[in-house]
Amino acid sequence: MLITLDDLRRFTVARNFSKPTTLKRAIHSMGFVQADPIRAPARAQDLILRHRVKNYHAGDLERRYATLDIEEDFFVIYGFVTKSLHALMHPRSDSRVPAEDVGSKWPIKQRKRAQLLLEFVRERGAVHPREVDEHFSHGTVTNYWGGSSNATTHLLDEMHYRGLLRVARREQGIRVYSARDLPENAGRDACVSGLGLTDPFERRSRIDALVDVVVRIYAPLPGPSLSSLVSRLRFAAPQWQTELKSALQRAKERLSHARVDGVDWLWPAKENARLHAVEDRVRLLAPFDPLVRDRTRFECLWGWVYRFEAYTPASKRQLGYYAMPLLWRERVIGWANLSVKNGALNSEFGYAGAAARDRVFKRELEAELDRMRVFLGLES
Numbered sequence: 001m002l003i004t005l006d007d008l009r010r011f012t013v014a015r016n017f018s019k020p021t022t023l024k025r026a027i028h029s030m031g032f033v034q035a036d037p038i039r040a041p042a043r044a045q046d047l048i049l050r051h052r053v054k055n056y057h058a059g060d061l062e063r064r065y066a067t068l069d070i071e072e073d074f075f076v077i078y079g080f081v082t083k084s085l086h087a088l089m090h091p092r093s094d095s096r097v098p099a100e101d102v103g104s105k106w107p108i109k110q111r112k113r114a115q116l117l118l119e120f121v122r123e124r125g126a127v128h129p130r131e132v133d134e135h136f137s138h139g140t141v142t143n144y145w146g147g148s149s150n151a152t153t154h155l156l157d158e159m160h161y162r163g164l165l166r167v168a169r170r171e172q173g174i175r176v177y178s179a180r181d182l183p184e185n186a187g188r189d190a191c192v193s194g195l196g197l198t199d200p201f202e203r204r205s206r207i208d209a210l211v212d213v214v215v216r217i218y219a220p221l222p223g224p225s226l227s228s229l230v231s232r233l234r235f236a237a238p239q240w241q242t243e244l245k246s247a248l249q250r251a252k253e254r255l256s257h258a259r260v261d262g263v264d265w266l267w268p269a270k271e272n273a274r275l276h277a278v279e280d281r282v283r284l285l286a287p288f289d290p291l292v293r294d295r296t297r298f299e300c301l302w303g304w305v306y307r308f309e310a311y312t313p314a315s316k317r318q319l320g321y322y323a324m325p326l327l328w329r330e331r332v333i334g335w336a337n338l339s340v341k342n343g344a345l346n347s348e349f350g351y352a353g354a355a356a357r358d359r360v361f362k363r364e365l366e367a368e369l370d371r372m373r374v375f376l377g378l379e380s
Helices: 005-016 023-030 044-049 060-067 083-089 108-124 129-136 151-161 188-194 200-218 223-231 238-254 295-302 359-376
Strands: 032-034 070-074 078-082 140-142 148-150 165-171 174-179 256-260 263-267 282-284 324-328 331-341 344-351
Touching (some): 023 032, 023 044, 023 060, 023 078, 060 165, 070 083, 070 165, 108 129, 108 151, 129 151, 148 151, 151 165, 151 174, 223 238, 295 331, 344 359
Antiparallel strands (some): 165 174, 331 344
């Protein structure tokens, strides 16, 4: 059956924006929601969820985090994952959980600090990084961007990534940590054998399940984009990094595929890529929304180059600090920069081609701005 680029556009939009549901159901349906700290006009995770959750308001995820059966963690990037997805990724390399094994391959000094910090967190129940720093005063380290980070915060992040700590909640956007609840028999042998990591069949099943989550969130995908996303699972499961290439090949064999305009596209085998209807609706999207996150797919589907420019010097920006892709029906036709000043929502728009001028578009654009005001709590 012939698949066209128009089919793929409608398919991509339709499978991303089904009927809005509850917050918990939406997250568990997706499996992962990317997070980002920039608020312009809201954080990315909130902007992503507002299209998929009925009556969602900015900050609902943070406010209801403890009730949603989710974790903060790395997947292909940092964000919020379901407990079931979290279990697939852990234990990560060197994340052995008995007290005597904390950071077993870290330098001795680092290991001792981690041991003391873990004991401190267990005694307190939940700790703010500021509280930890005041108690230990470990100094500073160089962070990923080349700046200076608090050493205790850095160590908390490391222990969180290794599965020793979890994010219990956030206070004004700052992560508050607690010790992870662990089975009594979670010793070294349990981590390696009891959870099946040395069993080739179990290991393969778990890696394939991680790839399936990637496909569920981001499909349909051009072949190179699928390869790129699967390679990023090295952050989710560094212990299986060398096996991701074979996992990618298995995925290509079980997925549906079609060659469209010289590009190989892949999506879940049980899904039909044709005959999808799309609403007359405008949506303003987060730069990291699953619909637009992959820039290769973006250019294939919508024919222009979108770039996230928050970290680009102002003089070199072409779209704006936090340009939000503007989806009209099944096409991303431009972008918007939104801001809130004196309780009012300000908007500036740009278009990849000629601006849509028909009355239906203008009506739906105003409706989307009204929804944004309600989401931000700006309604009068």
